[in-house]
Amino acid sequence: MNPSNLFLKKTSHISSSFLYFLRTSSGFFIGLFFALLLTLIVGENPVHIFLIIMKSAFGSAYDLGLTLFYTTSLIFTGLSVAIAFRGGLFNIGAEGQLTMSALGMVGFAYLFPEIPRPFSYVAIFLVGSLCGAVWAFIPGYLKAFRDSHEVIVTMMLNFVAAGISSYVIVNVIPNQQSQNPESFIISDSFRTNHFDFINTLFPDSPANLFLLLAIFTAIMLYLFFEKTLLGYELKVSGENPLAAERAGIPVKKMMIIAMVLSGLFASGSGMNEVMGFSGQFKMGFSPEFGFIGIAVALMSNNNPLGIMVSAFLMGALHKGASDLDFETETITRDFSKILQAMIIFGVGFQYYLNKKFFRGENGSH
Amino acid sequence: MFRANLLGFLSIFSLFLFFMPFNTLLATERLKIGLVLDKGGKDDKSFNSAAFEGASLAEKQLGIELKYVEATDVNSLENLHRQFAKKNYDLIIGVGFAQVDAVKKISSQFPKVKFAIVDGEVTNPNVKSLLFEEHQGSFLVGALAAMKTKTGKVGYIGGMDIPLIRRFSKGYIAGIKYVSPKTQILENYIGVSGEAWNNPAKAKELALNQYNQGVEVIFVAAGASNSGVFDAAEEKKKLAIGVDSNQNWIKPGFILTSMLKRVDRAVFSTIEDLKNSKFLAGSQRYGLKDKGVDYSLDKYNEKLISNEERKKLETIKEDIIKGKIQVPDYYLEKK
Known part of the structure; x- marks a missing residue:
């Protein structure tokens, strides 16, 4: 009973959407399966663990809300990593970009607290996007014109962003009412919470309007890749820069565009926190969304629509981690990291699976 | 063939279901204490370790039921406190200044549950704040x-x-x-x-x-x-x-x-007070006076x-x- 035979014979009968499903998420489920098996070793019942994760994600309006809050941030960082990938660049600086965006927003709200209402939203939105975009422009420019490797530059800029933000938050605009390393709370005219109909669906949870923006952005990015010339040029220059150059596509410009858009999407994560939820910059508000975003993007093979699903899965897992710690005796915080790692391994295994078993009509491997 | 395989898989899977209640919680009359540790975790040999030691000493000596969890990120804190409160724990102890907001919010939503917070101040009537000089x-x-x-x-x-x-x-x-x-x-x-x-x-x-x-x-x-x-x-x-x-x-x-910084002592005495129904909300400051902070002198450094x-x-x-x-x-x- 060789599994490869089994799938090869059957794939022609299974509908192509099911094949697509296998091509994109079987790795995830294999990873999840082995991760759950691992819990057997420490004496937990895998089914029980699975049910806890499910309950943790969907159990109540609050649970779902918290999961969706993580999902929102992960969609943004996932898209950020994905568009850079499509442009042939590896952006591991989403973390720094979302940090700078959040910092820019609270900084702007500090300097101009009295902008009247409809304009305040436009202004802070633009400032937040701009900060993220500029922070991504730097490595993009350096890559295109100075040939410095974007991985190194983005990684370094993450530290620079962490340094600048913590200096400003602790020394310039701290929250005087609190001992936490966090900024003051921005005025209500910059926050969306008083007309947030998403949040009313999930009382007490941090889920907010930016979930809709995240979904909208993902769909727009999908259309960008599939329906626009620029999106096409960007993909081509990412896949084969030499050929693209021969075909007259300005590859260097494309690199910069990819990075700037990447930074723009990463800023959404910062907005989700600052405008949508807490109204302040809390140090450590991002549990490394920028890095989980890499897994999210890889999991969906950089497909913007798939990113919504994989961001939700990773969001649920992230939320599940603390609930597992709570509900069981043996699965601690560190153990749930192992579970997450197993799933990411599974996702990495996807590439091999696709090559071996699920060669579909749109198979590029 | 594929279907048969799927059935086999499902039956193995459902077999697991029969093993479901691996660890059922025993119903007890004991006090239930929830301890929410900060990101450092219980093995930092320092701040969180001290809190954990105090709580486990209480578990041994006072016969309470202790459950501890470690925070994964800032947003998970509120979630953890809420979970404890929903399960009707008697006392929930938050360790570290980062938990102030979470304790403030959850303690007002669950007025019947008692809370304690180390290194932070919350003024709700069911919260005891443990502060150190x-x-x-x-x-x-x-x-x-x-x-x-x-x-x-x-x-x-x-x-x-x-x-x-x-x-x-x-x-x-x-x-x-x-x-x-x-x-x-x-x-x-x-x-x-x-x-x-x-x-x-x-x-x-x-x-x-x-x-x-x-x-x-x-x-x-x-x-x-x-x-x-x-x-x-x-x-x-x-x-x-x-x-x-x-x-x-x-x-x-x-x-x-x-x-x-005797976090262990503060945590222990808070639990002890609850056990003897002497739990008082409000702020308690531990300083040199009551040996809440001090310098240590033992056989390892007496020669110095x-x-x-x-x-x-x-x-x-x-x-x-x-x-x-x-x-x-x-x-x-x-x-």
Whole structure:
């Protein structure tokens, strides 16, 4: 009973959407399966663990809300990593970009607290996007014109962003009412919470309007890749820069565009926190969304629509981690990291699976 | 064939379902205590360890039921507190200033559940705030460091650059200046993110640098990063001062003393009070007076501190308790 035979014979009968499903998420489920098996070793019942994760994600309006809050941030960082990938660049600086965006927003709200209402939203939105975009422009420019490797530059800029933000938050605009390393709370005219109909669906949870923006952005990015010339040029220059150059596509410009858009999407994560939820910059508000975003993007093979699903899965897992710690005796915080790692391994295994078993009509491997 | 395989898989899967209740919770009358630890986790040999020790001692001696969890990120804190409250725990203890917001929110939503918060202040009627006068203890170890140095240079290494750690440094510097105003102080911070609490390599680097510049004693307040400074002290045959828990045993002979912050005692007595139905909401400040903060003296460091120095320290301690010496408090000056 060789599994490869089994799938090869059957794939022609299974509908192509099911094949697509296998091509994109079987790795995830294999990873999840082995991760759950691992819990057997420490004496937990895998089914029980699975049910806890499910309950943790969907159990109540609050649970779902918290999961969706993580999902929102992960969609943004996932898209950020994905568009850079499509442009042939590896952006591991989403973390720094979302940090700078959040910092820019609270900084702007500090300097101009009295902008009247409809304009305040436009202004802070633009400032937040701009900060993220500029922070991504730097490595993009350096890559295109100075040939410095974007991985190194983005990684370094993450530290620079962490340094600048913590200096400003602790020394310039701290929250005087609190001992936490966090900024003051921005005025209500910059926050969306008083007309947030998403949040009313999930009382007490941090889920907010930016979930809709995240979904909208993902769909727009999908259309960008599939329906626009620029999106096409960007993909081509990412896949084969030499050929693209021969075909007259300005590859260097494309690199910069990819990075700037990447930074723009990463800023959404910062907005989700600052405008949508807490109204302040809390140090450590991002549990490394920028890095989980890499897994999210890889999991969906950089497909913007798939990113919504994989961001939700990773969001649920992230939320599940603390609930597992709570509900069981043996699965601690560190153990749930192992579970997450197993799933990411599974996702990495996807590439091999696709090559071996699920060669579909749109198979590029 | 495919279907048969699927059926086989499903049947194996459903077999698991029969094993479902692997660990059913026994119904008991015992008090249920939930402990929410900060990101450092229970093995940081310092702050969180102290809280965990206090709670496990209560579990042993008072026969309570203890459940502890460790935070994964800032947003998970509220979730963890809510989970405990939903399960009708009798007392939920939040460890660390980062949990103030979570405790504030959850304690007003669950007025019947009792809460305690370490290192933060929440004024709800069902919350007890456990605060420490770290600047007083830091003043004492600062005075001791100034007595010990012959070069006239002492050092301070903080973990993350936040108000709490500045409070340590401010008290420490005041203590040094009290003994000898001319002492030169080198001050470094390990980092700007949470990772600073767990970066012994960088702590060691900073410490070596300070020792090379002639520093003889370094006070380090950096959670799990402390061990790096202790290594450097051993390598350079100089002295270091530990923090929170009694860390003298880690490198005997090279750790001058530890600035104790008795989180364990505060946690234990809070649980004990609840057990004896004497739990009182409000703020409780632990200072030198009630040995909530102190410097440590045990078999590992008694040779390092002479009788004369010990006497001087005791006088300073009493002067602080009596209010003769005013120790500057970073929190108050910030406002």
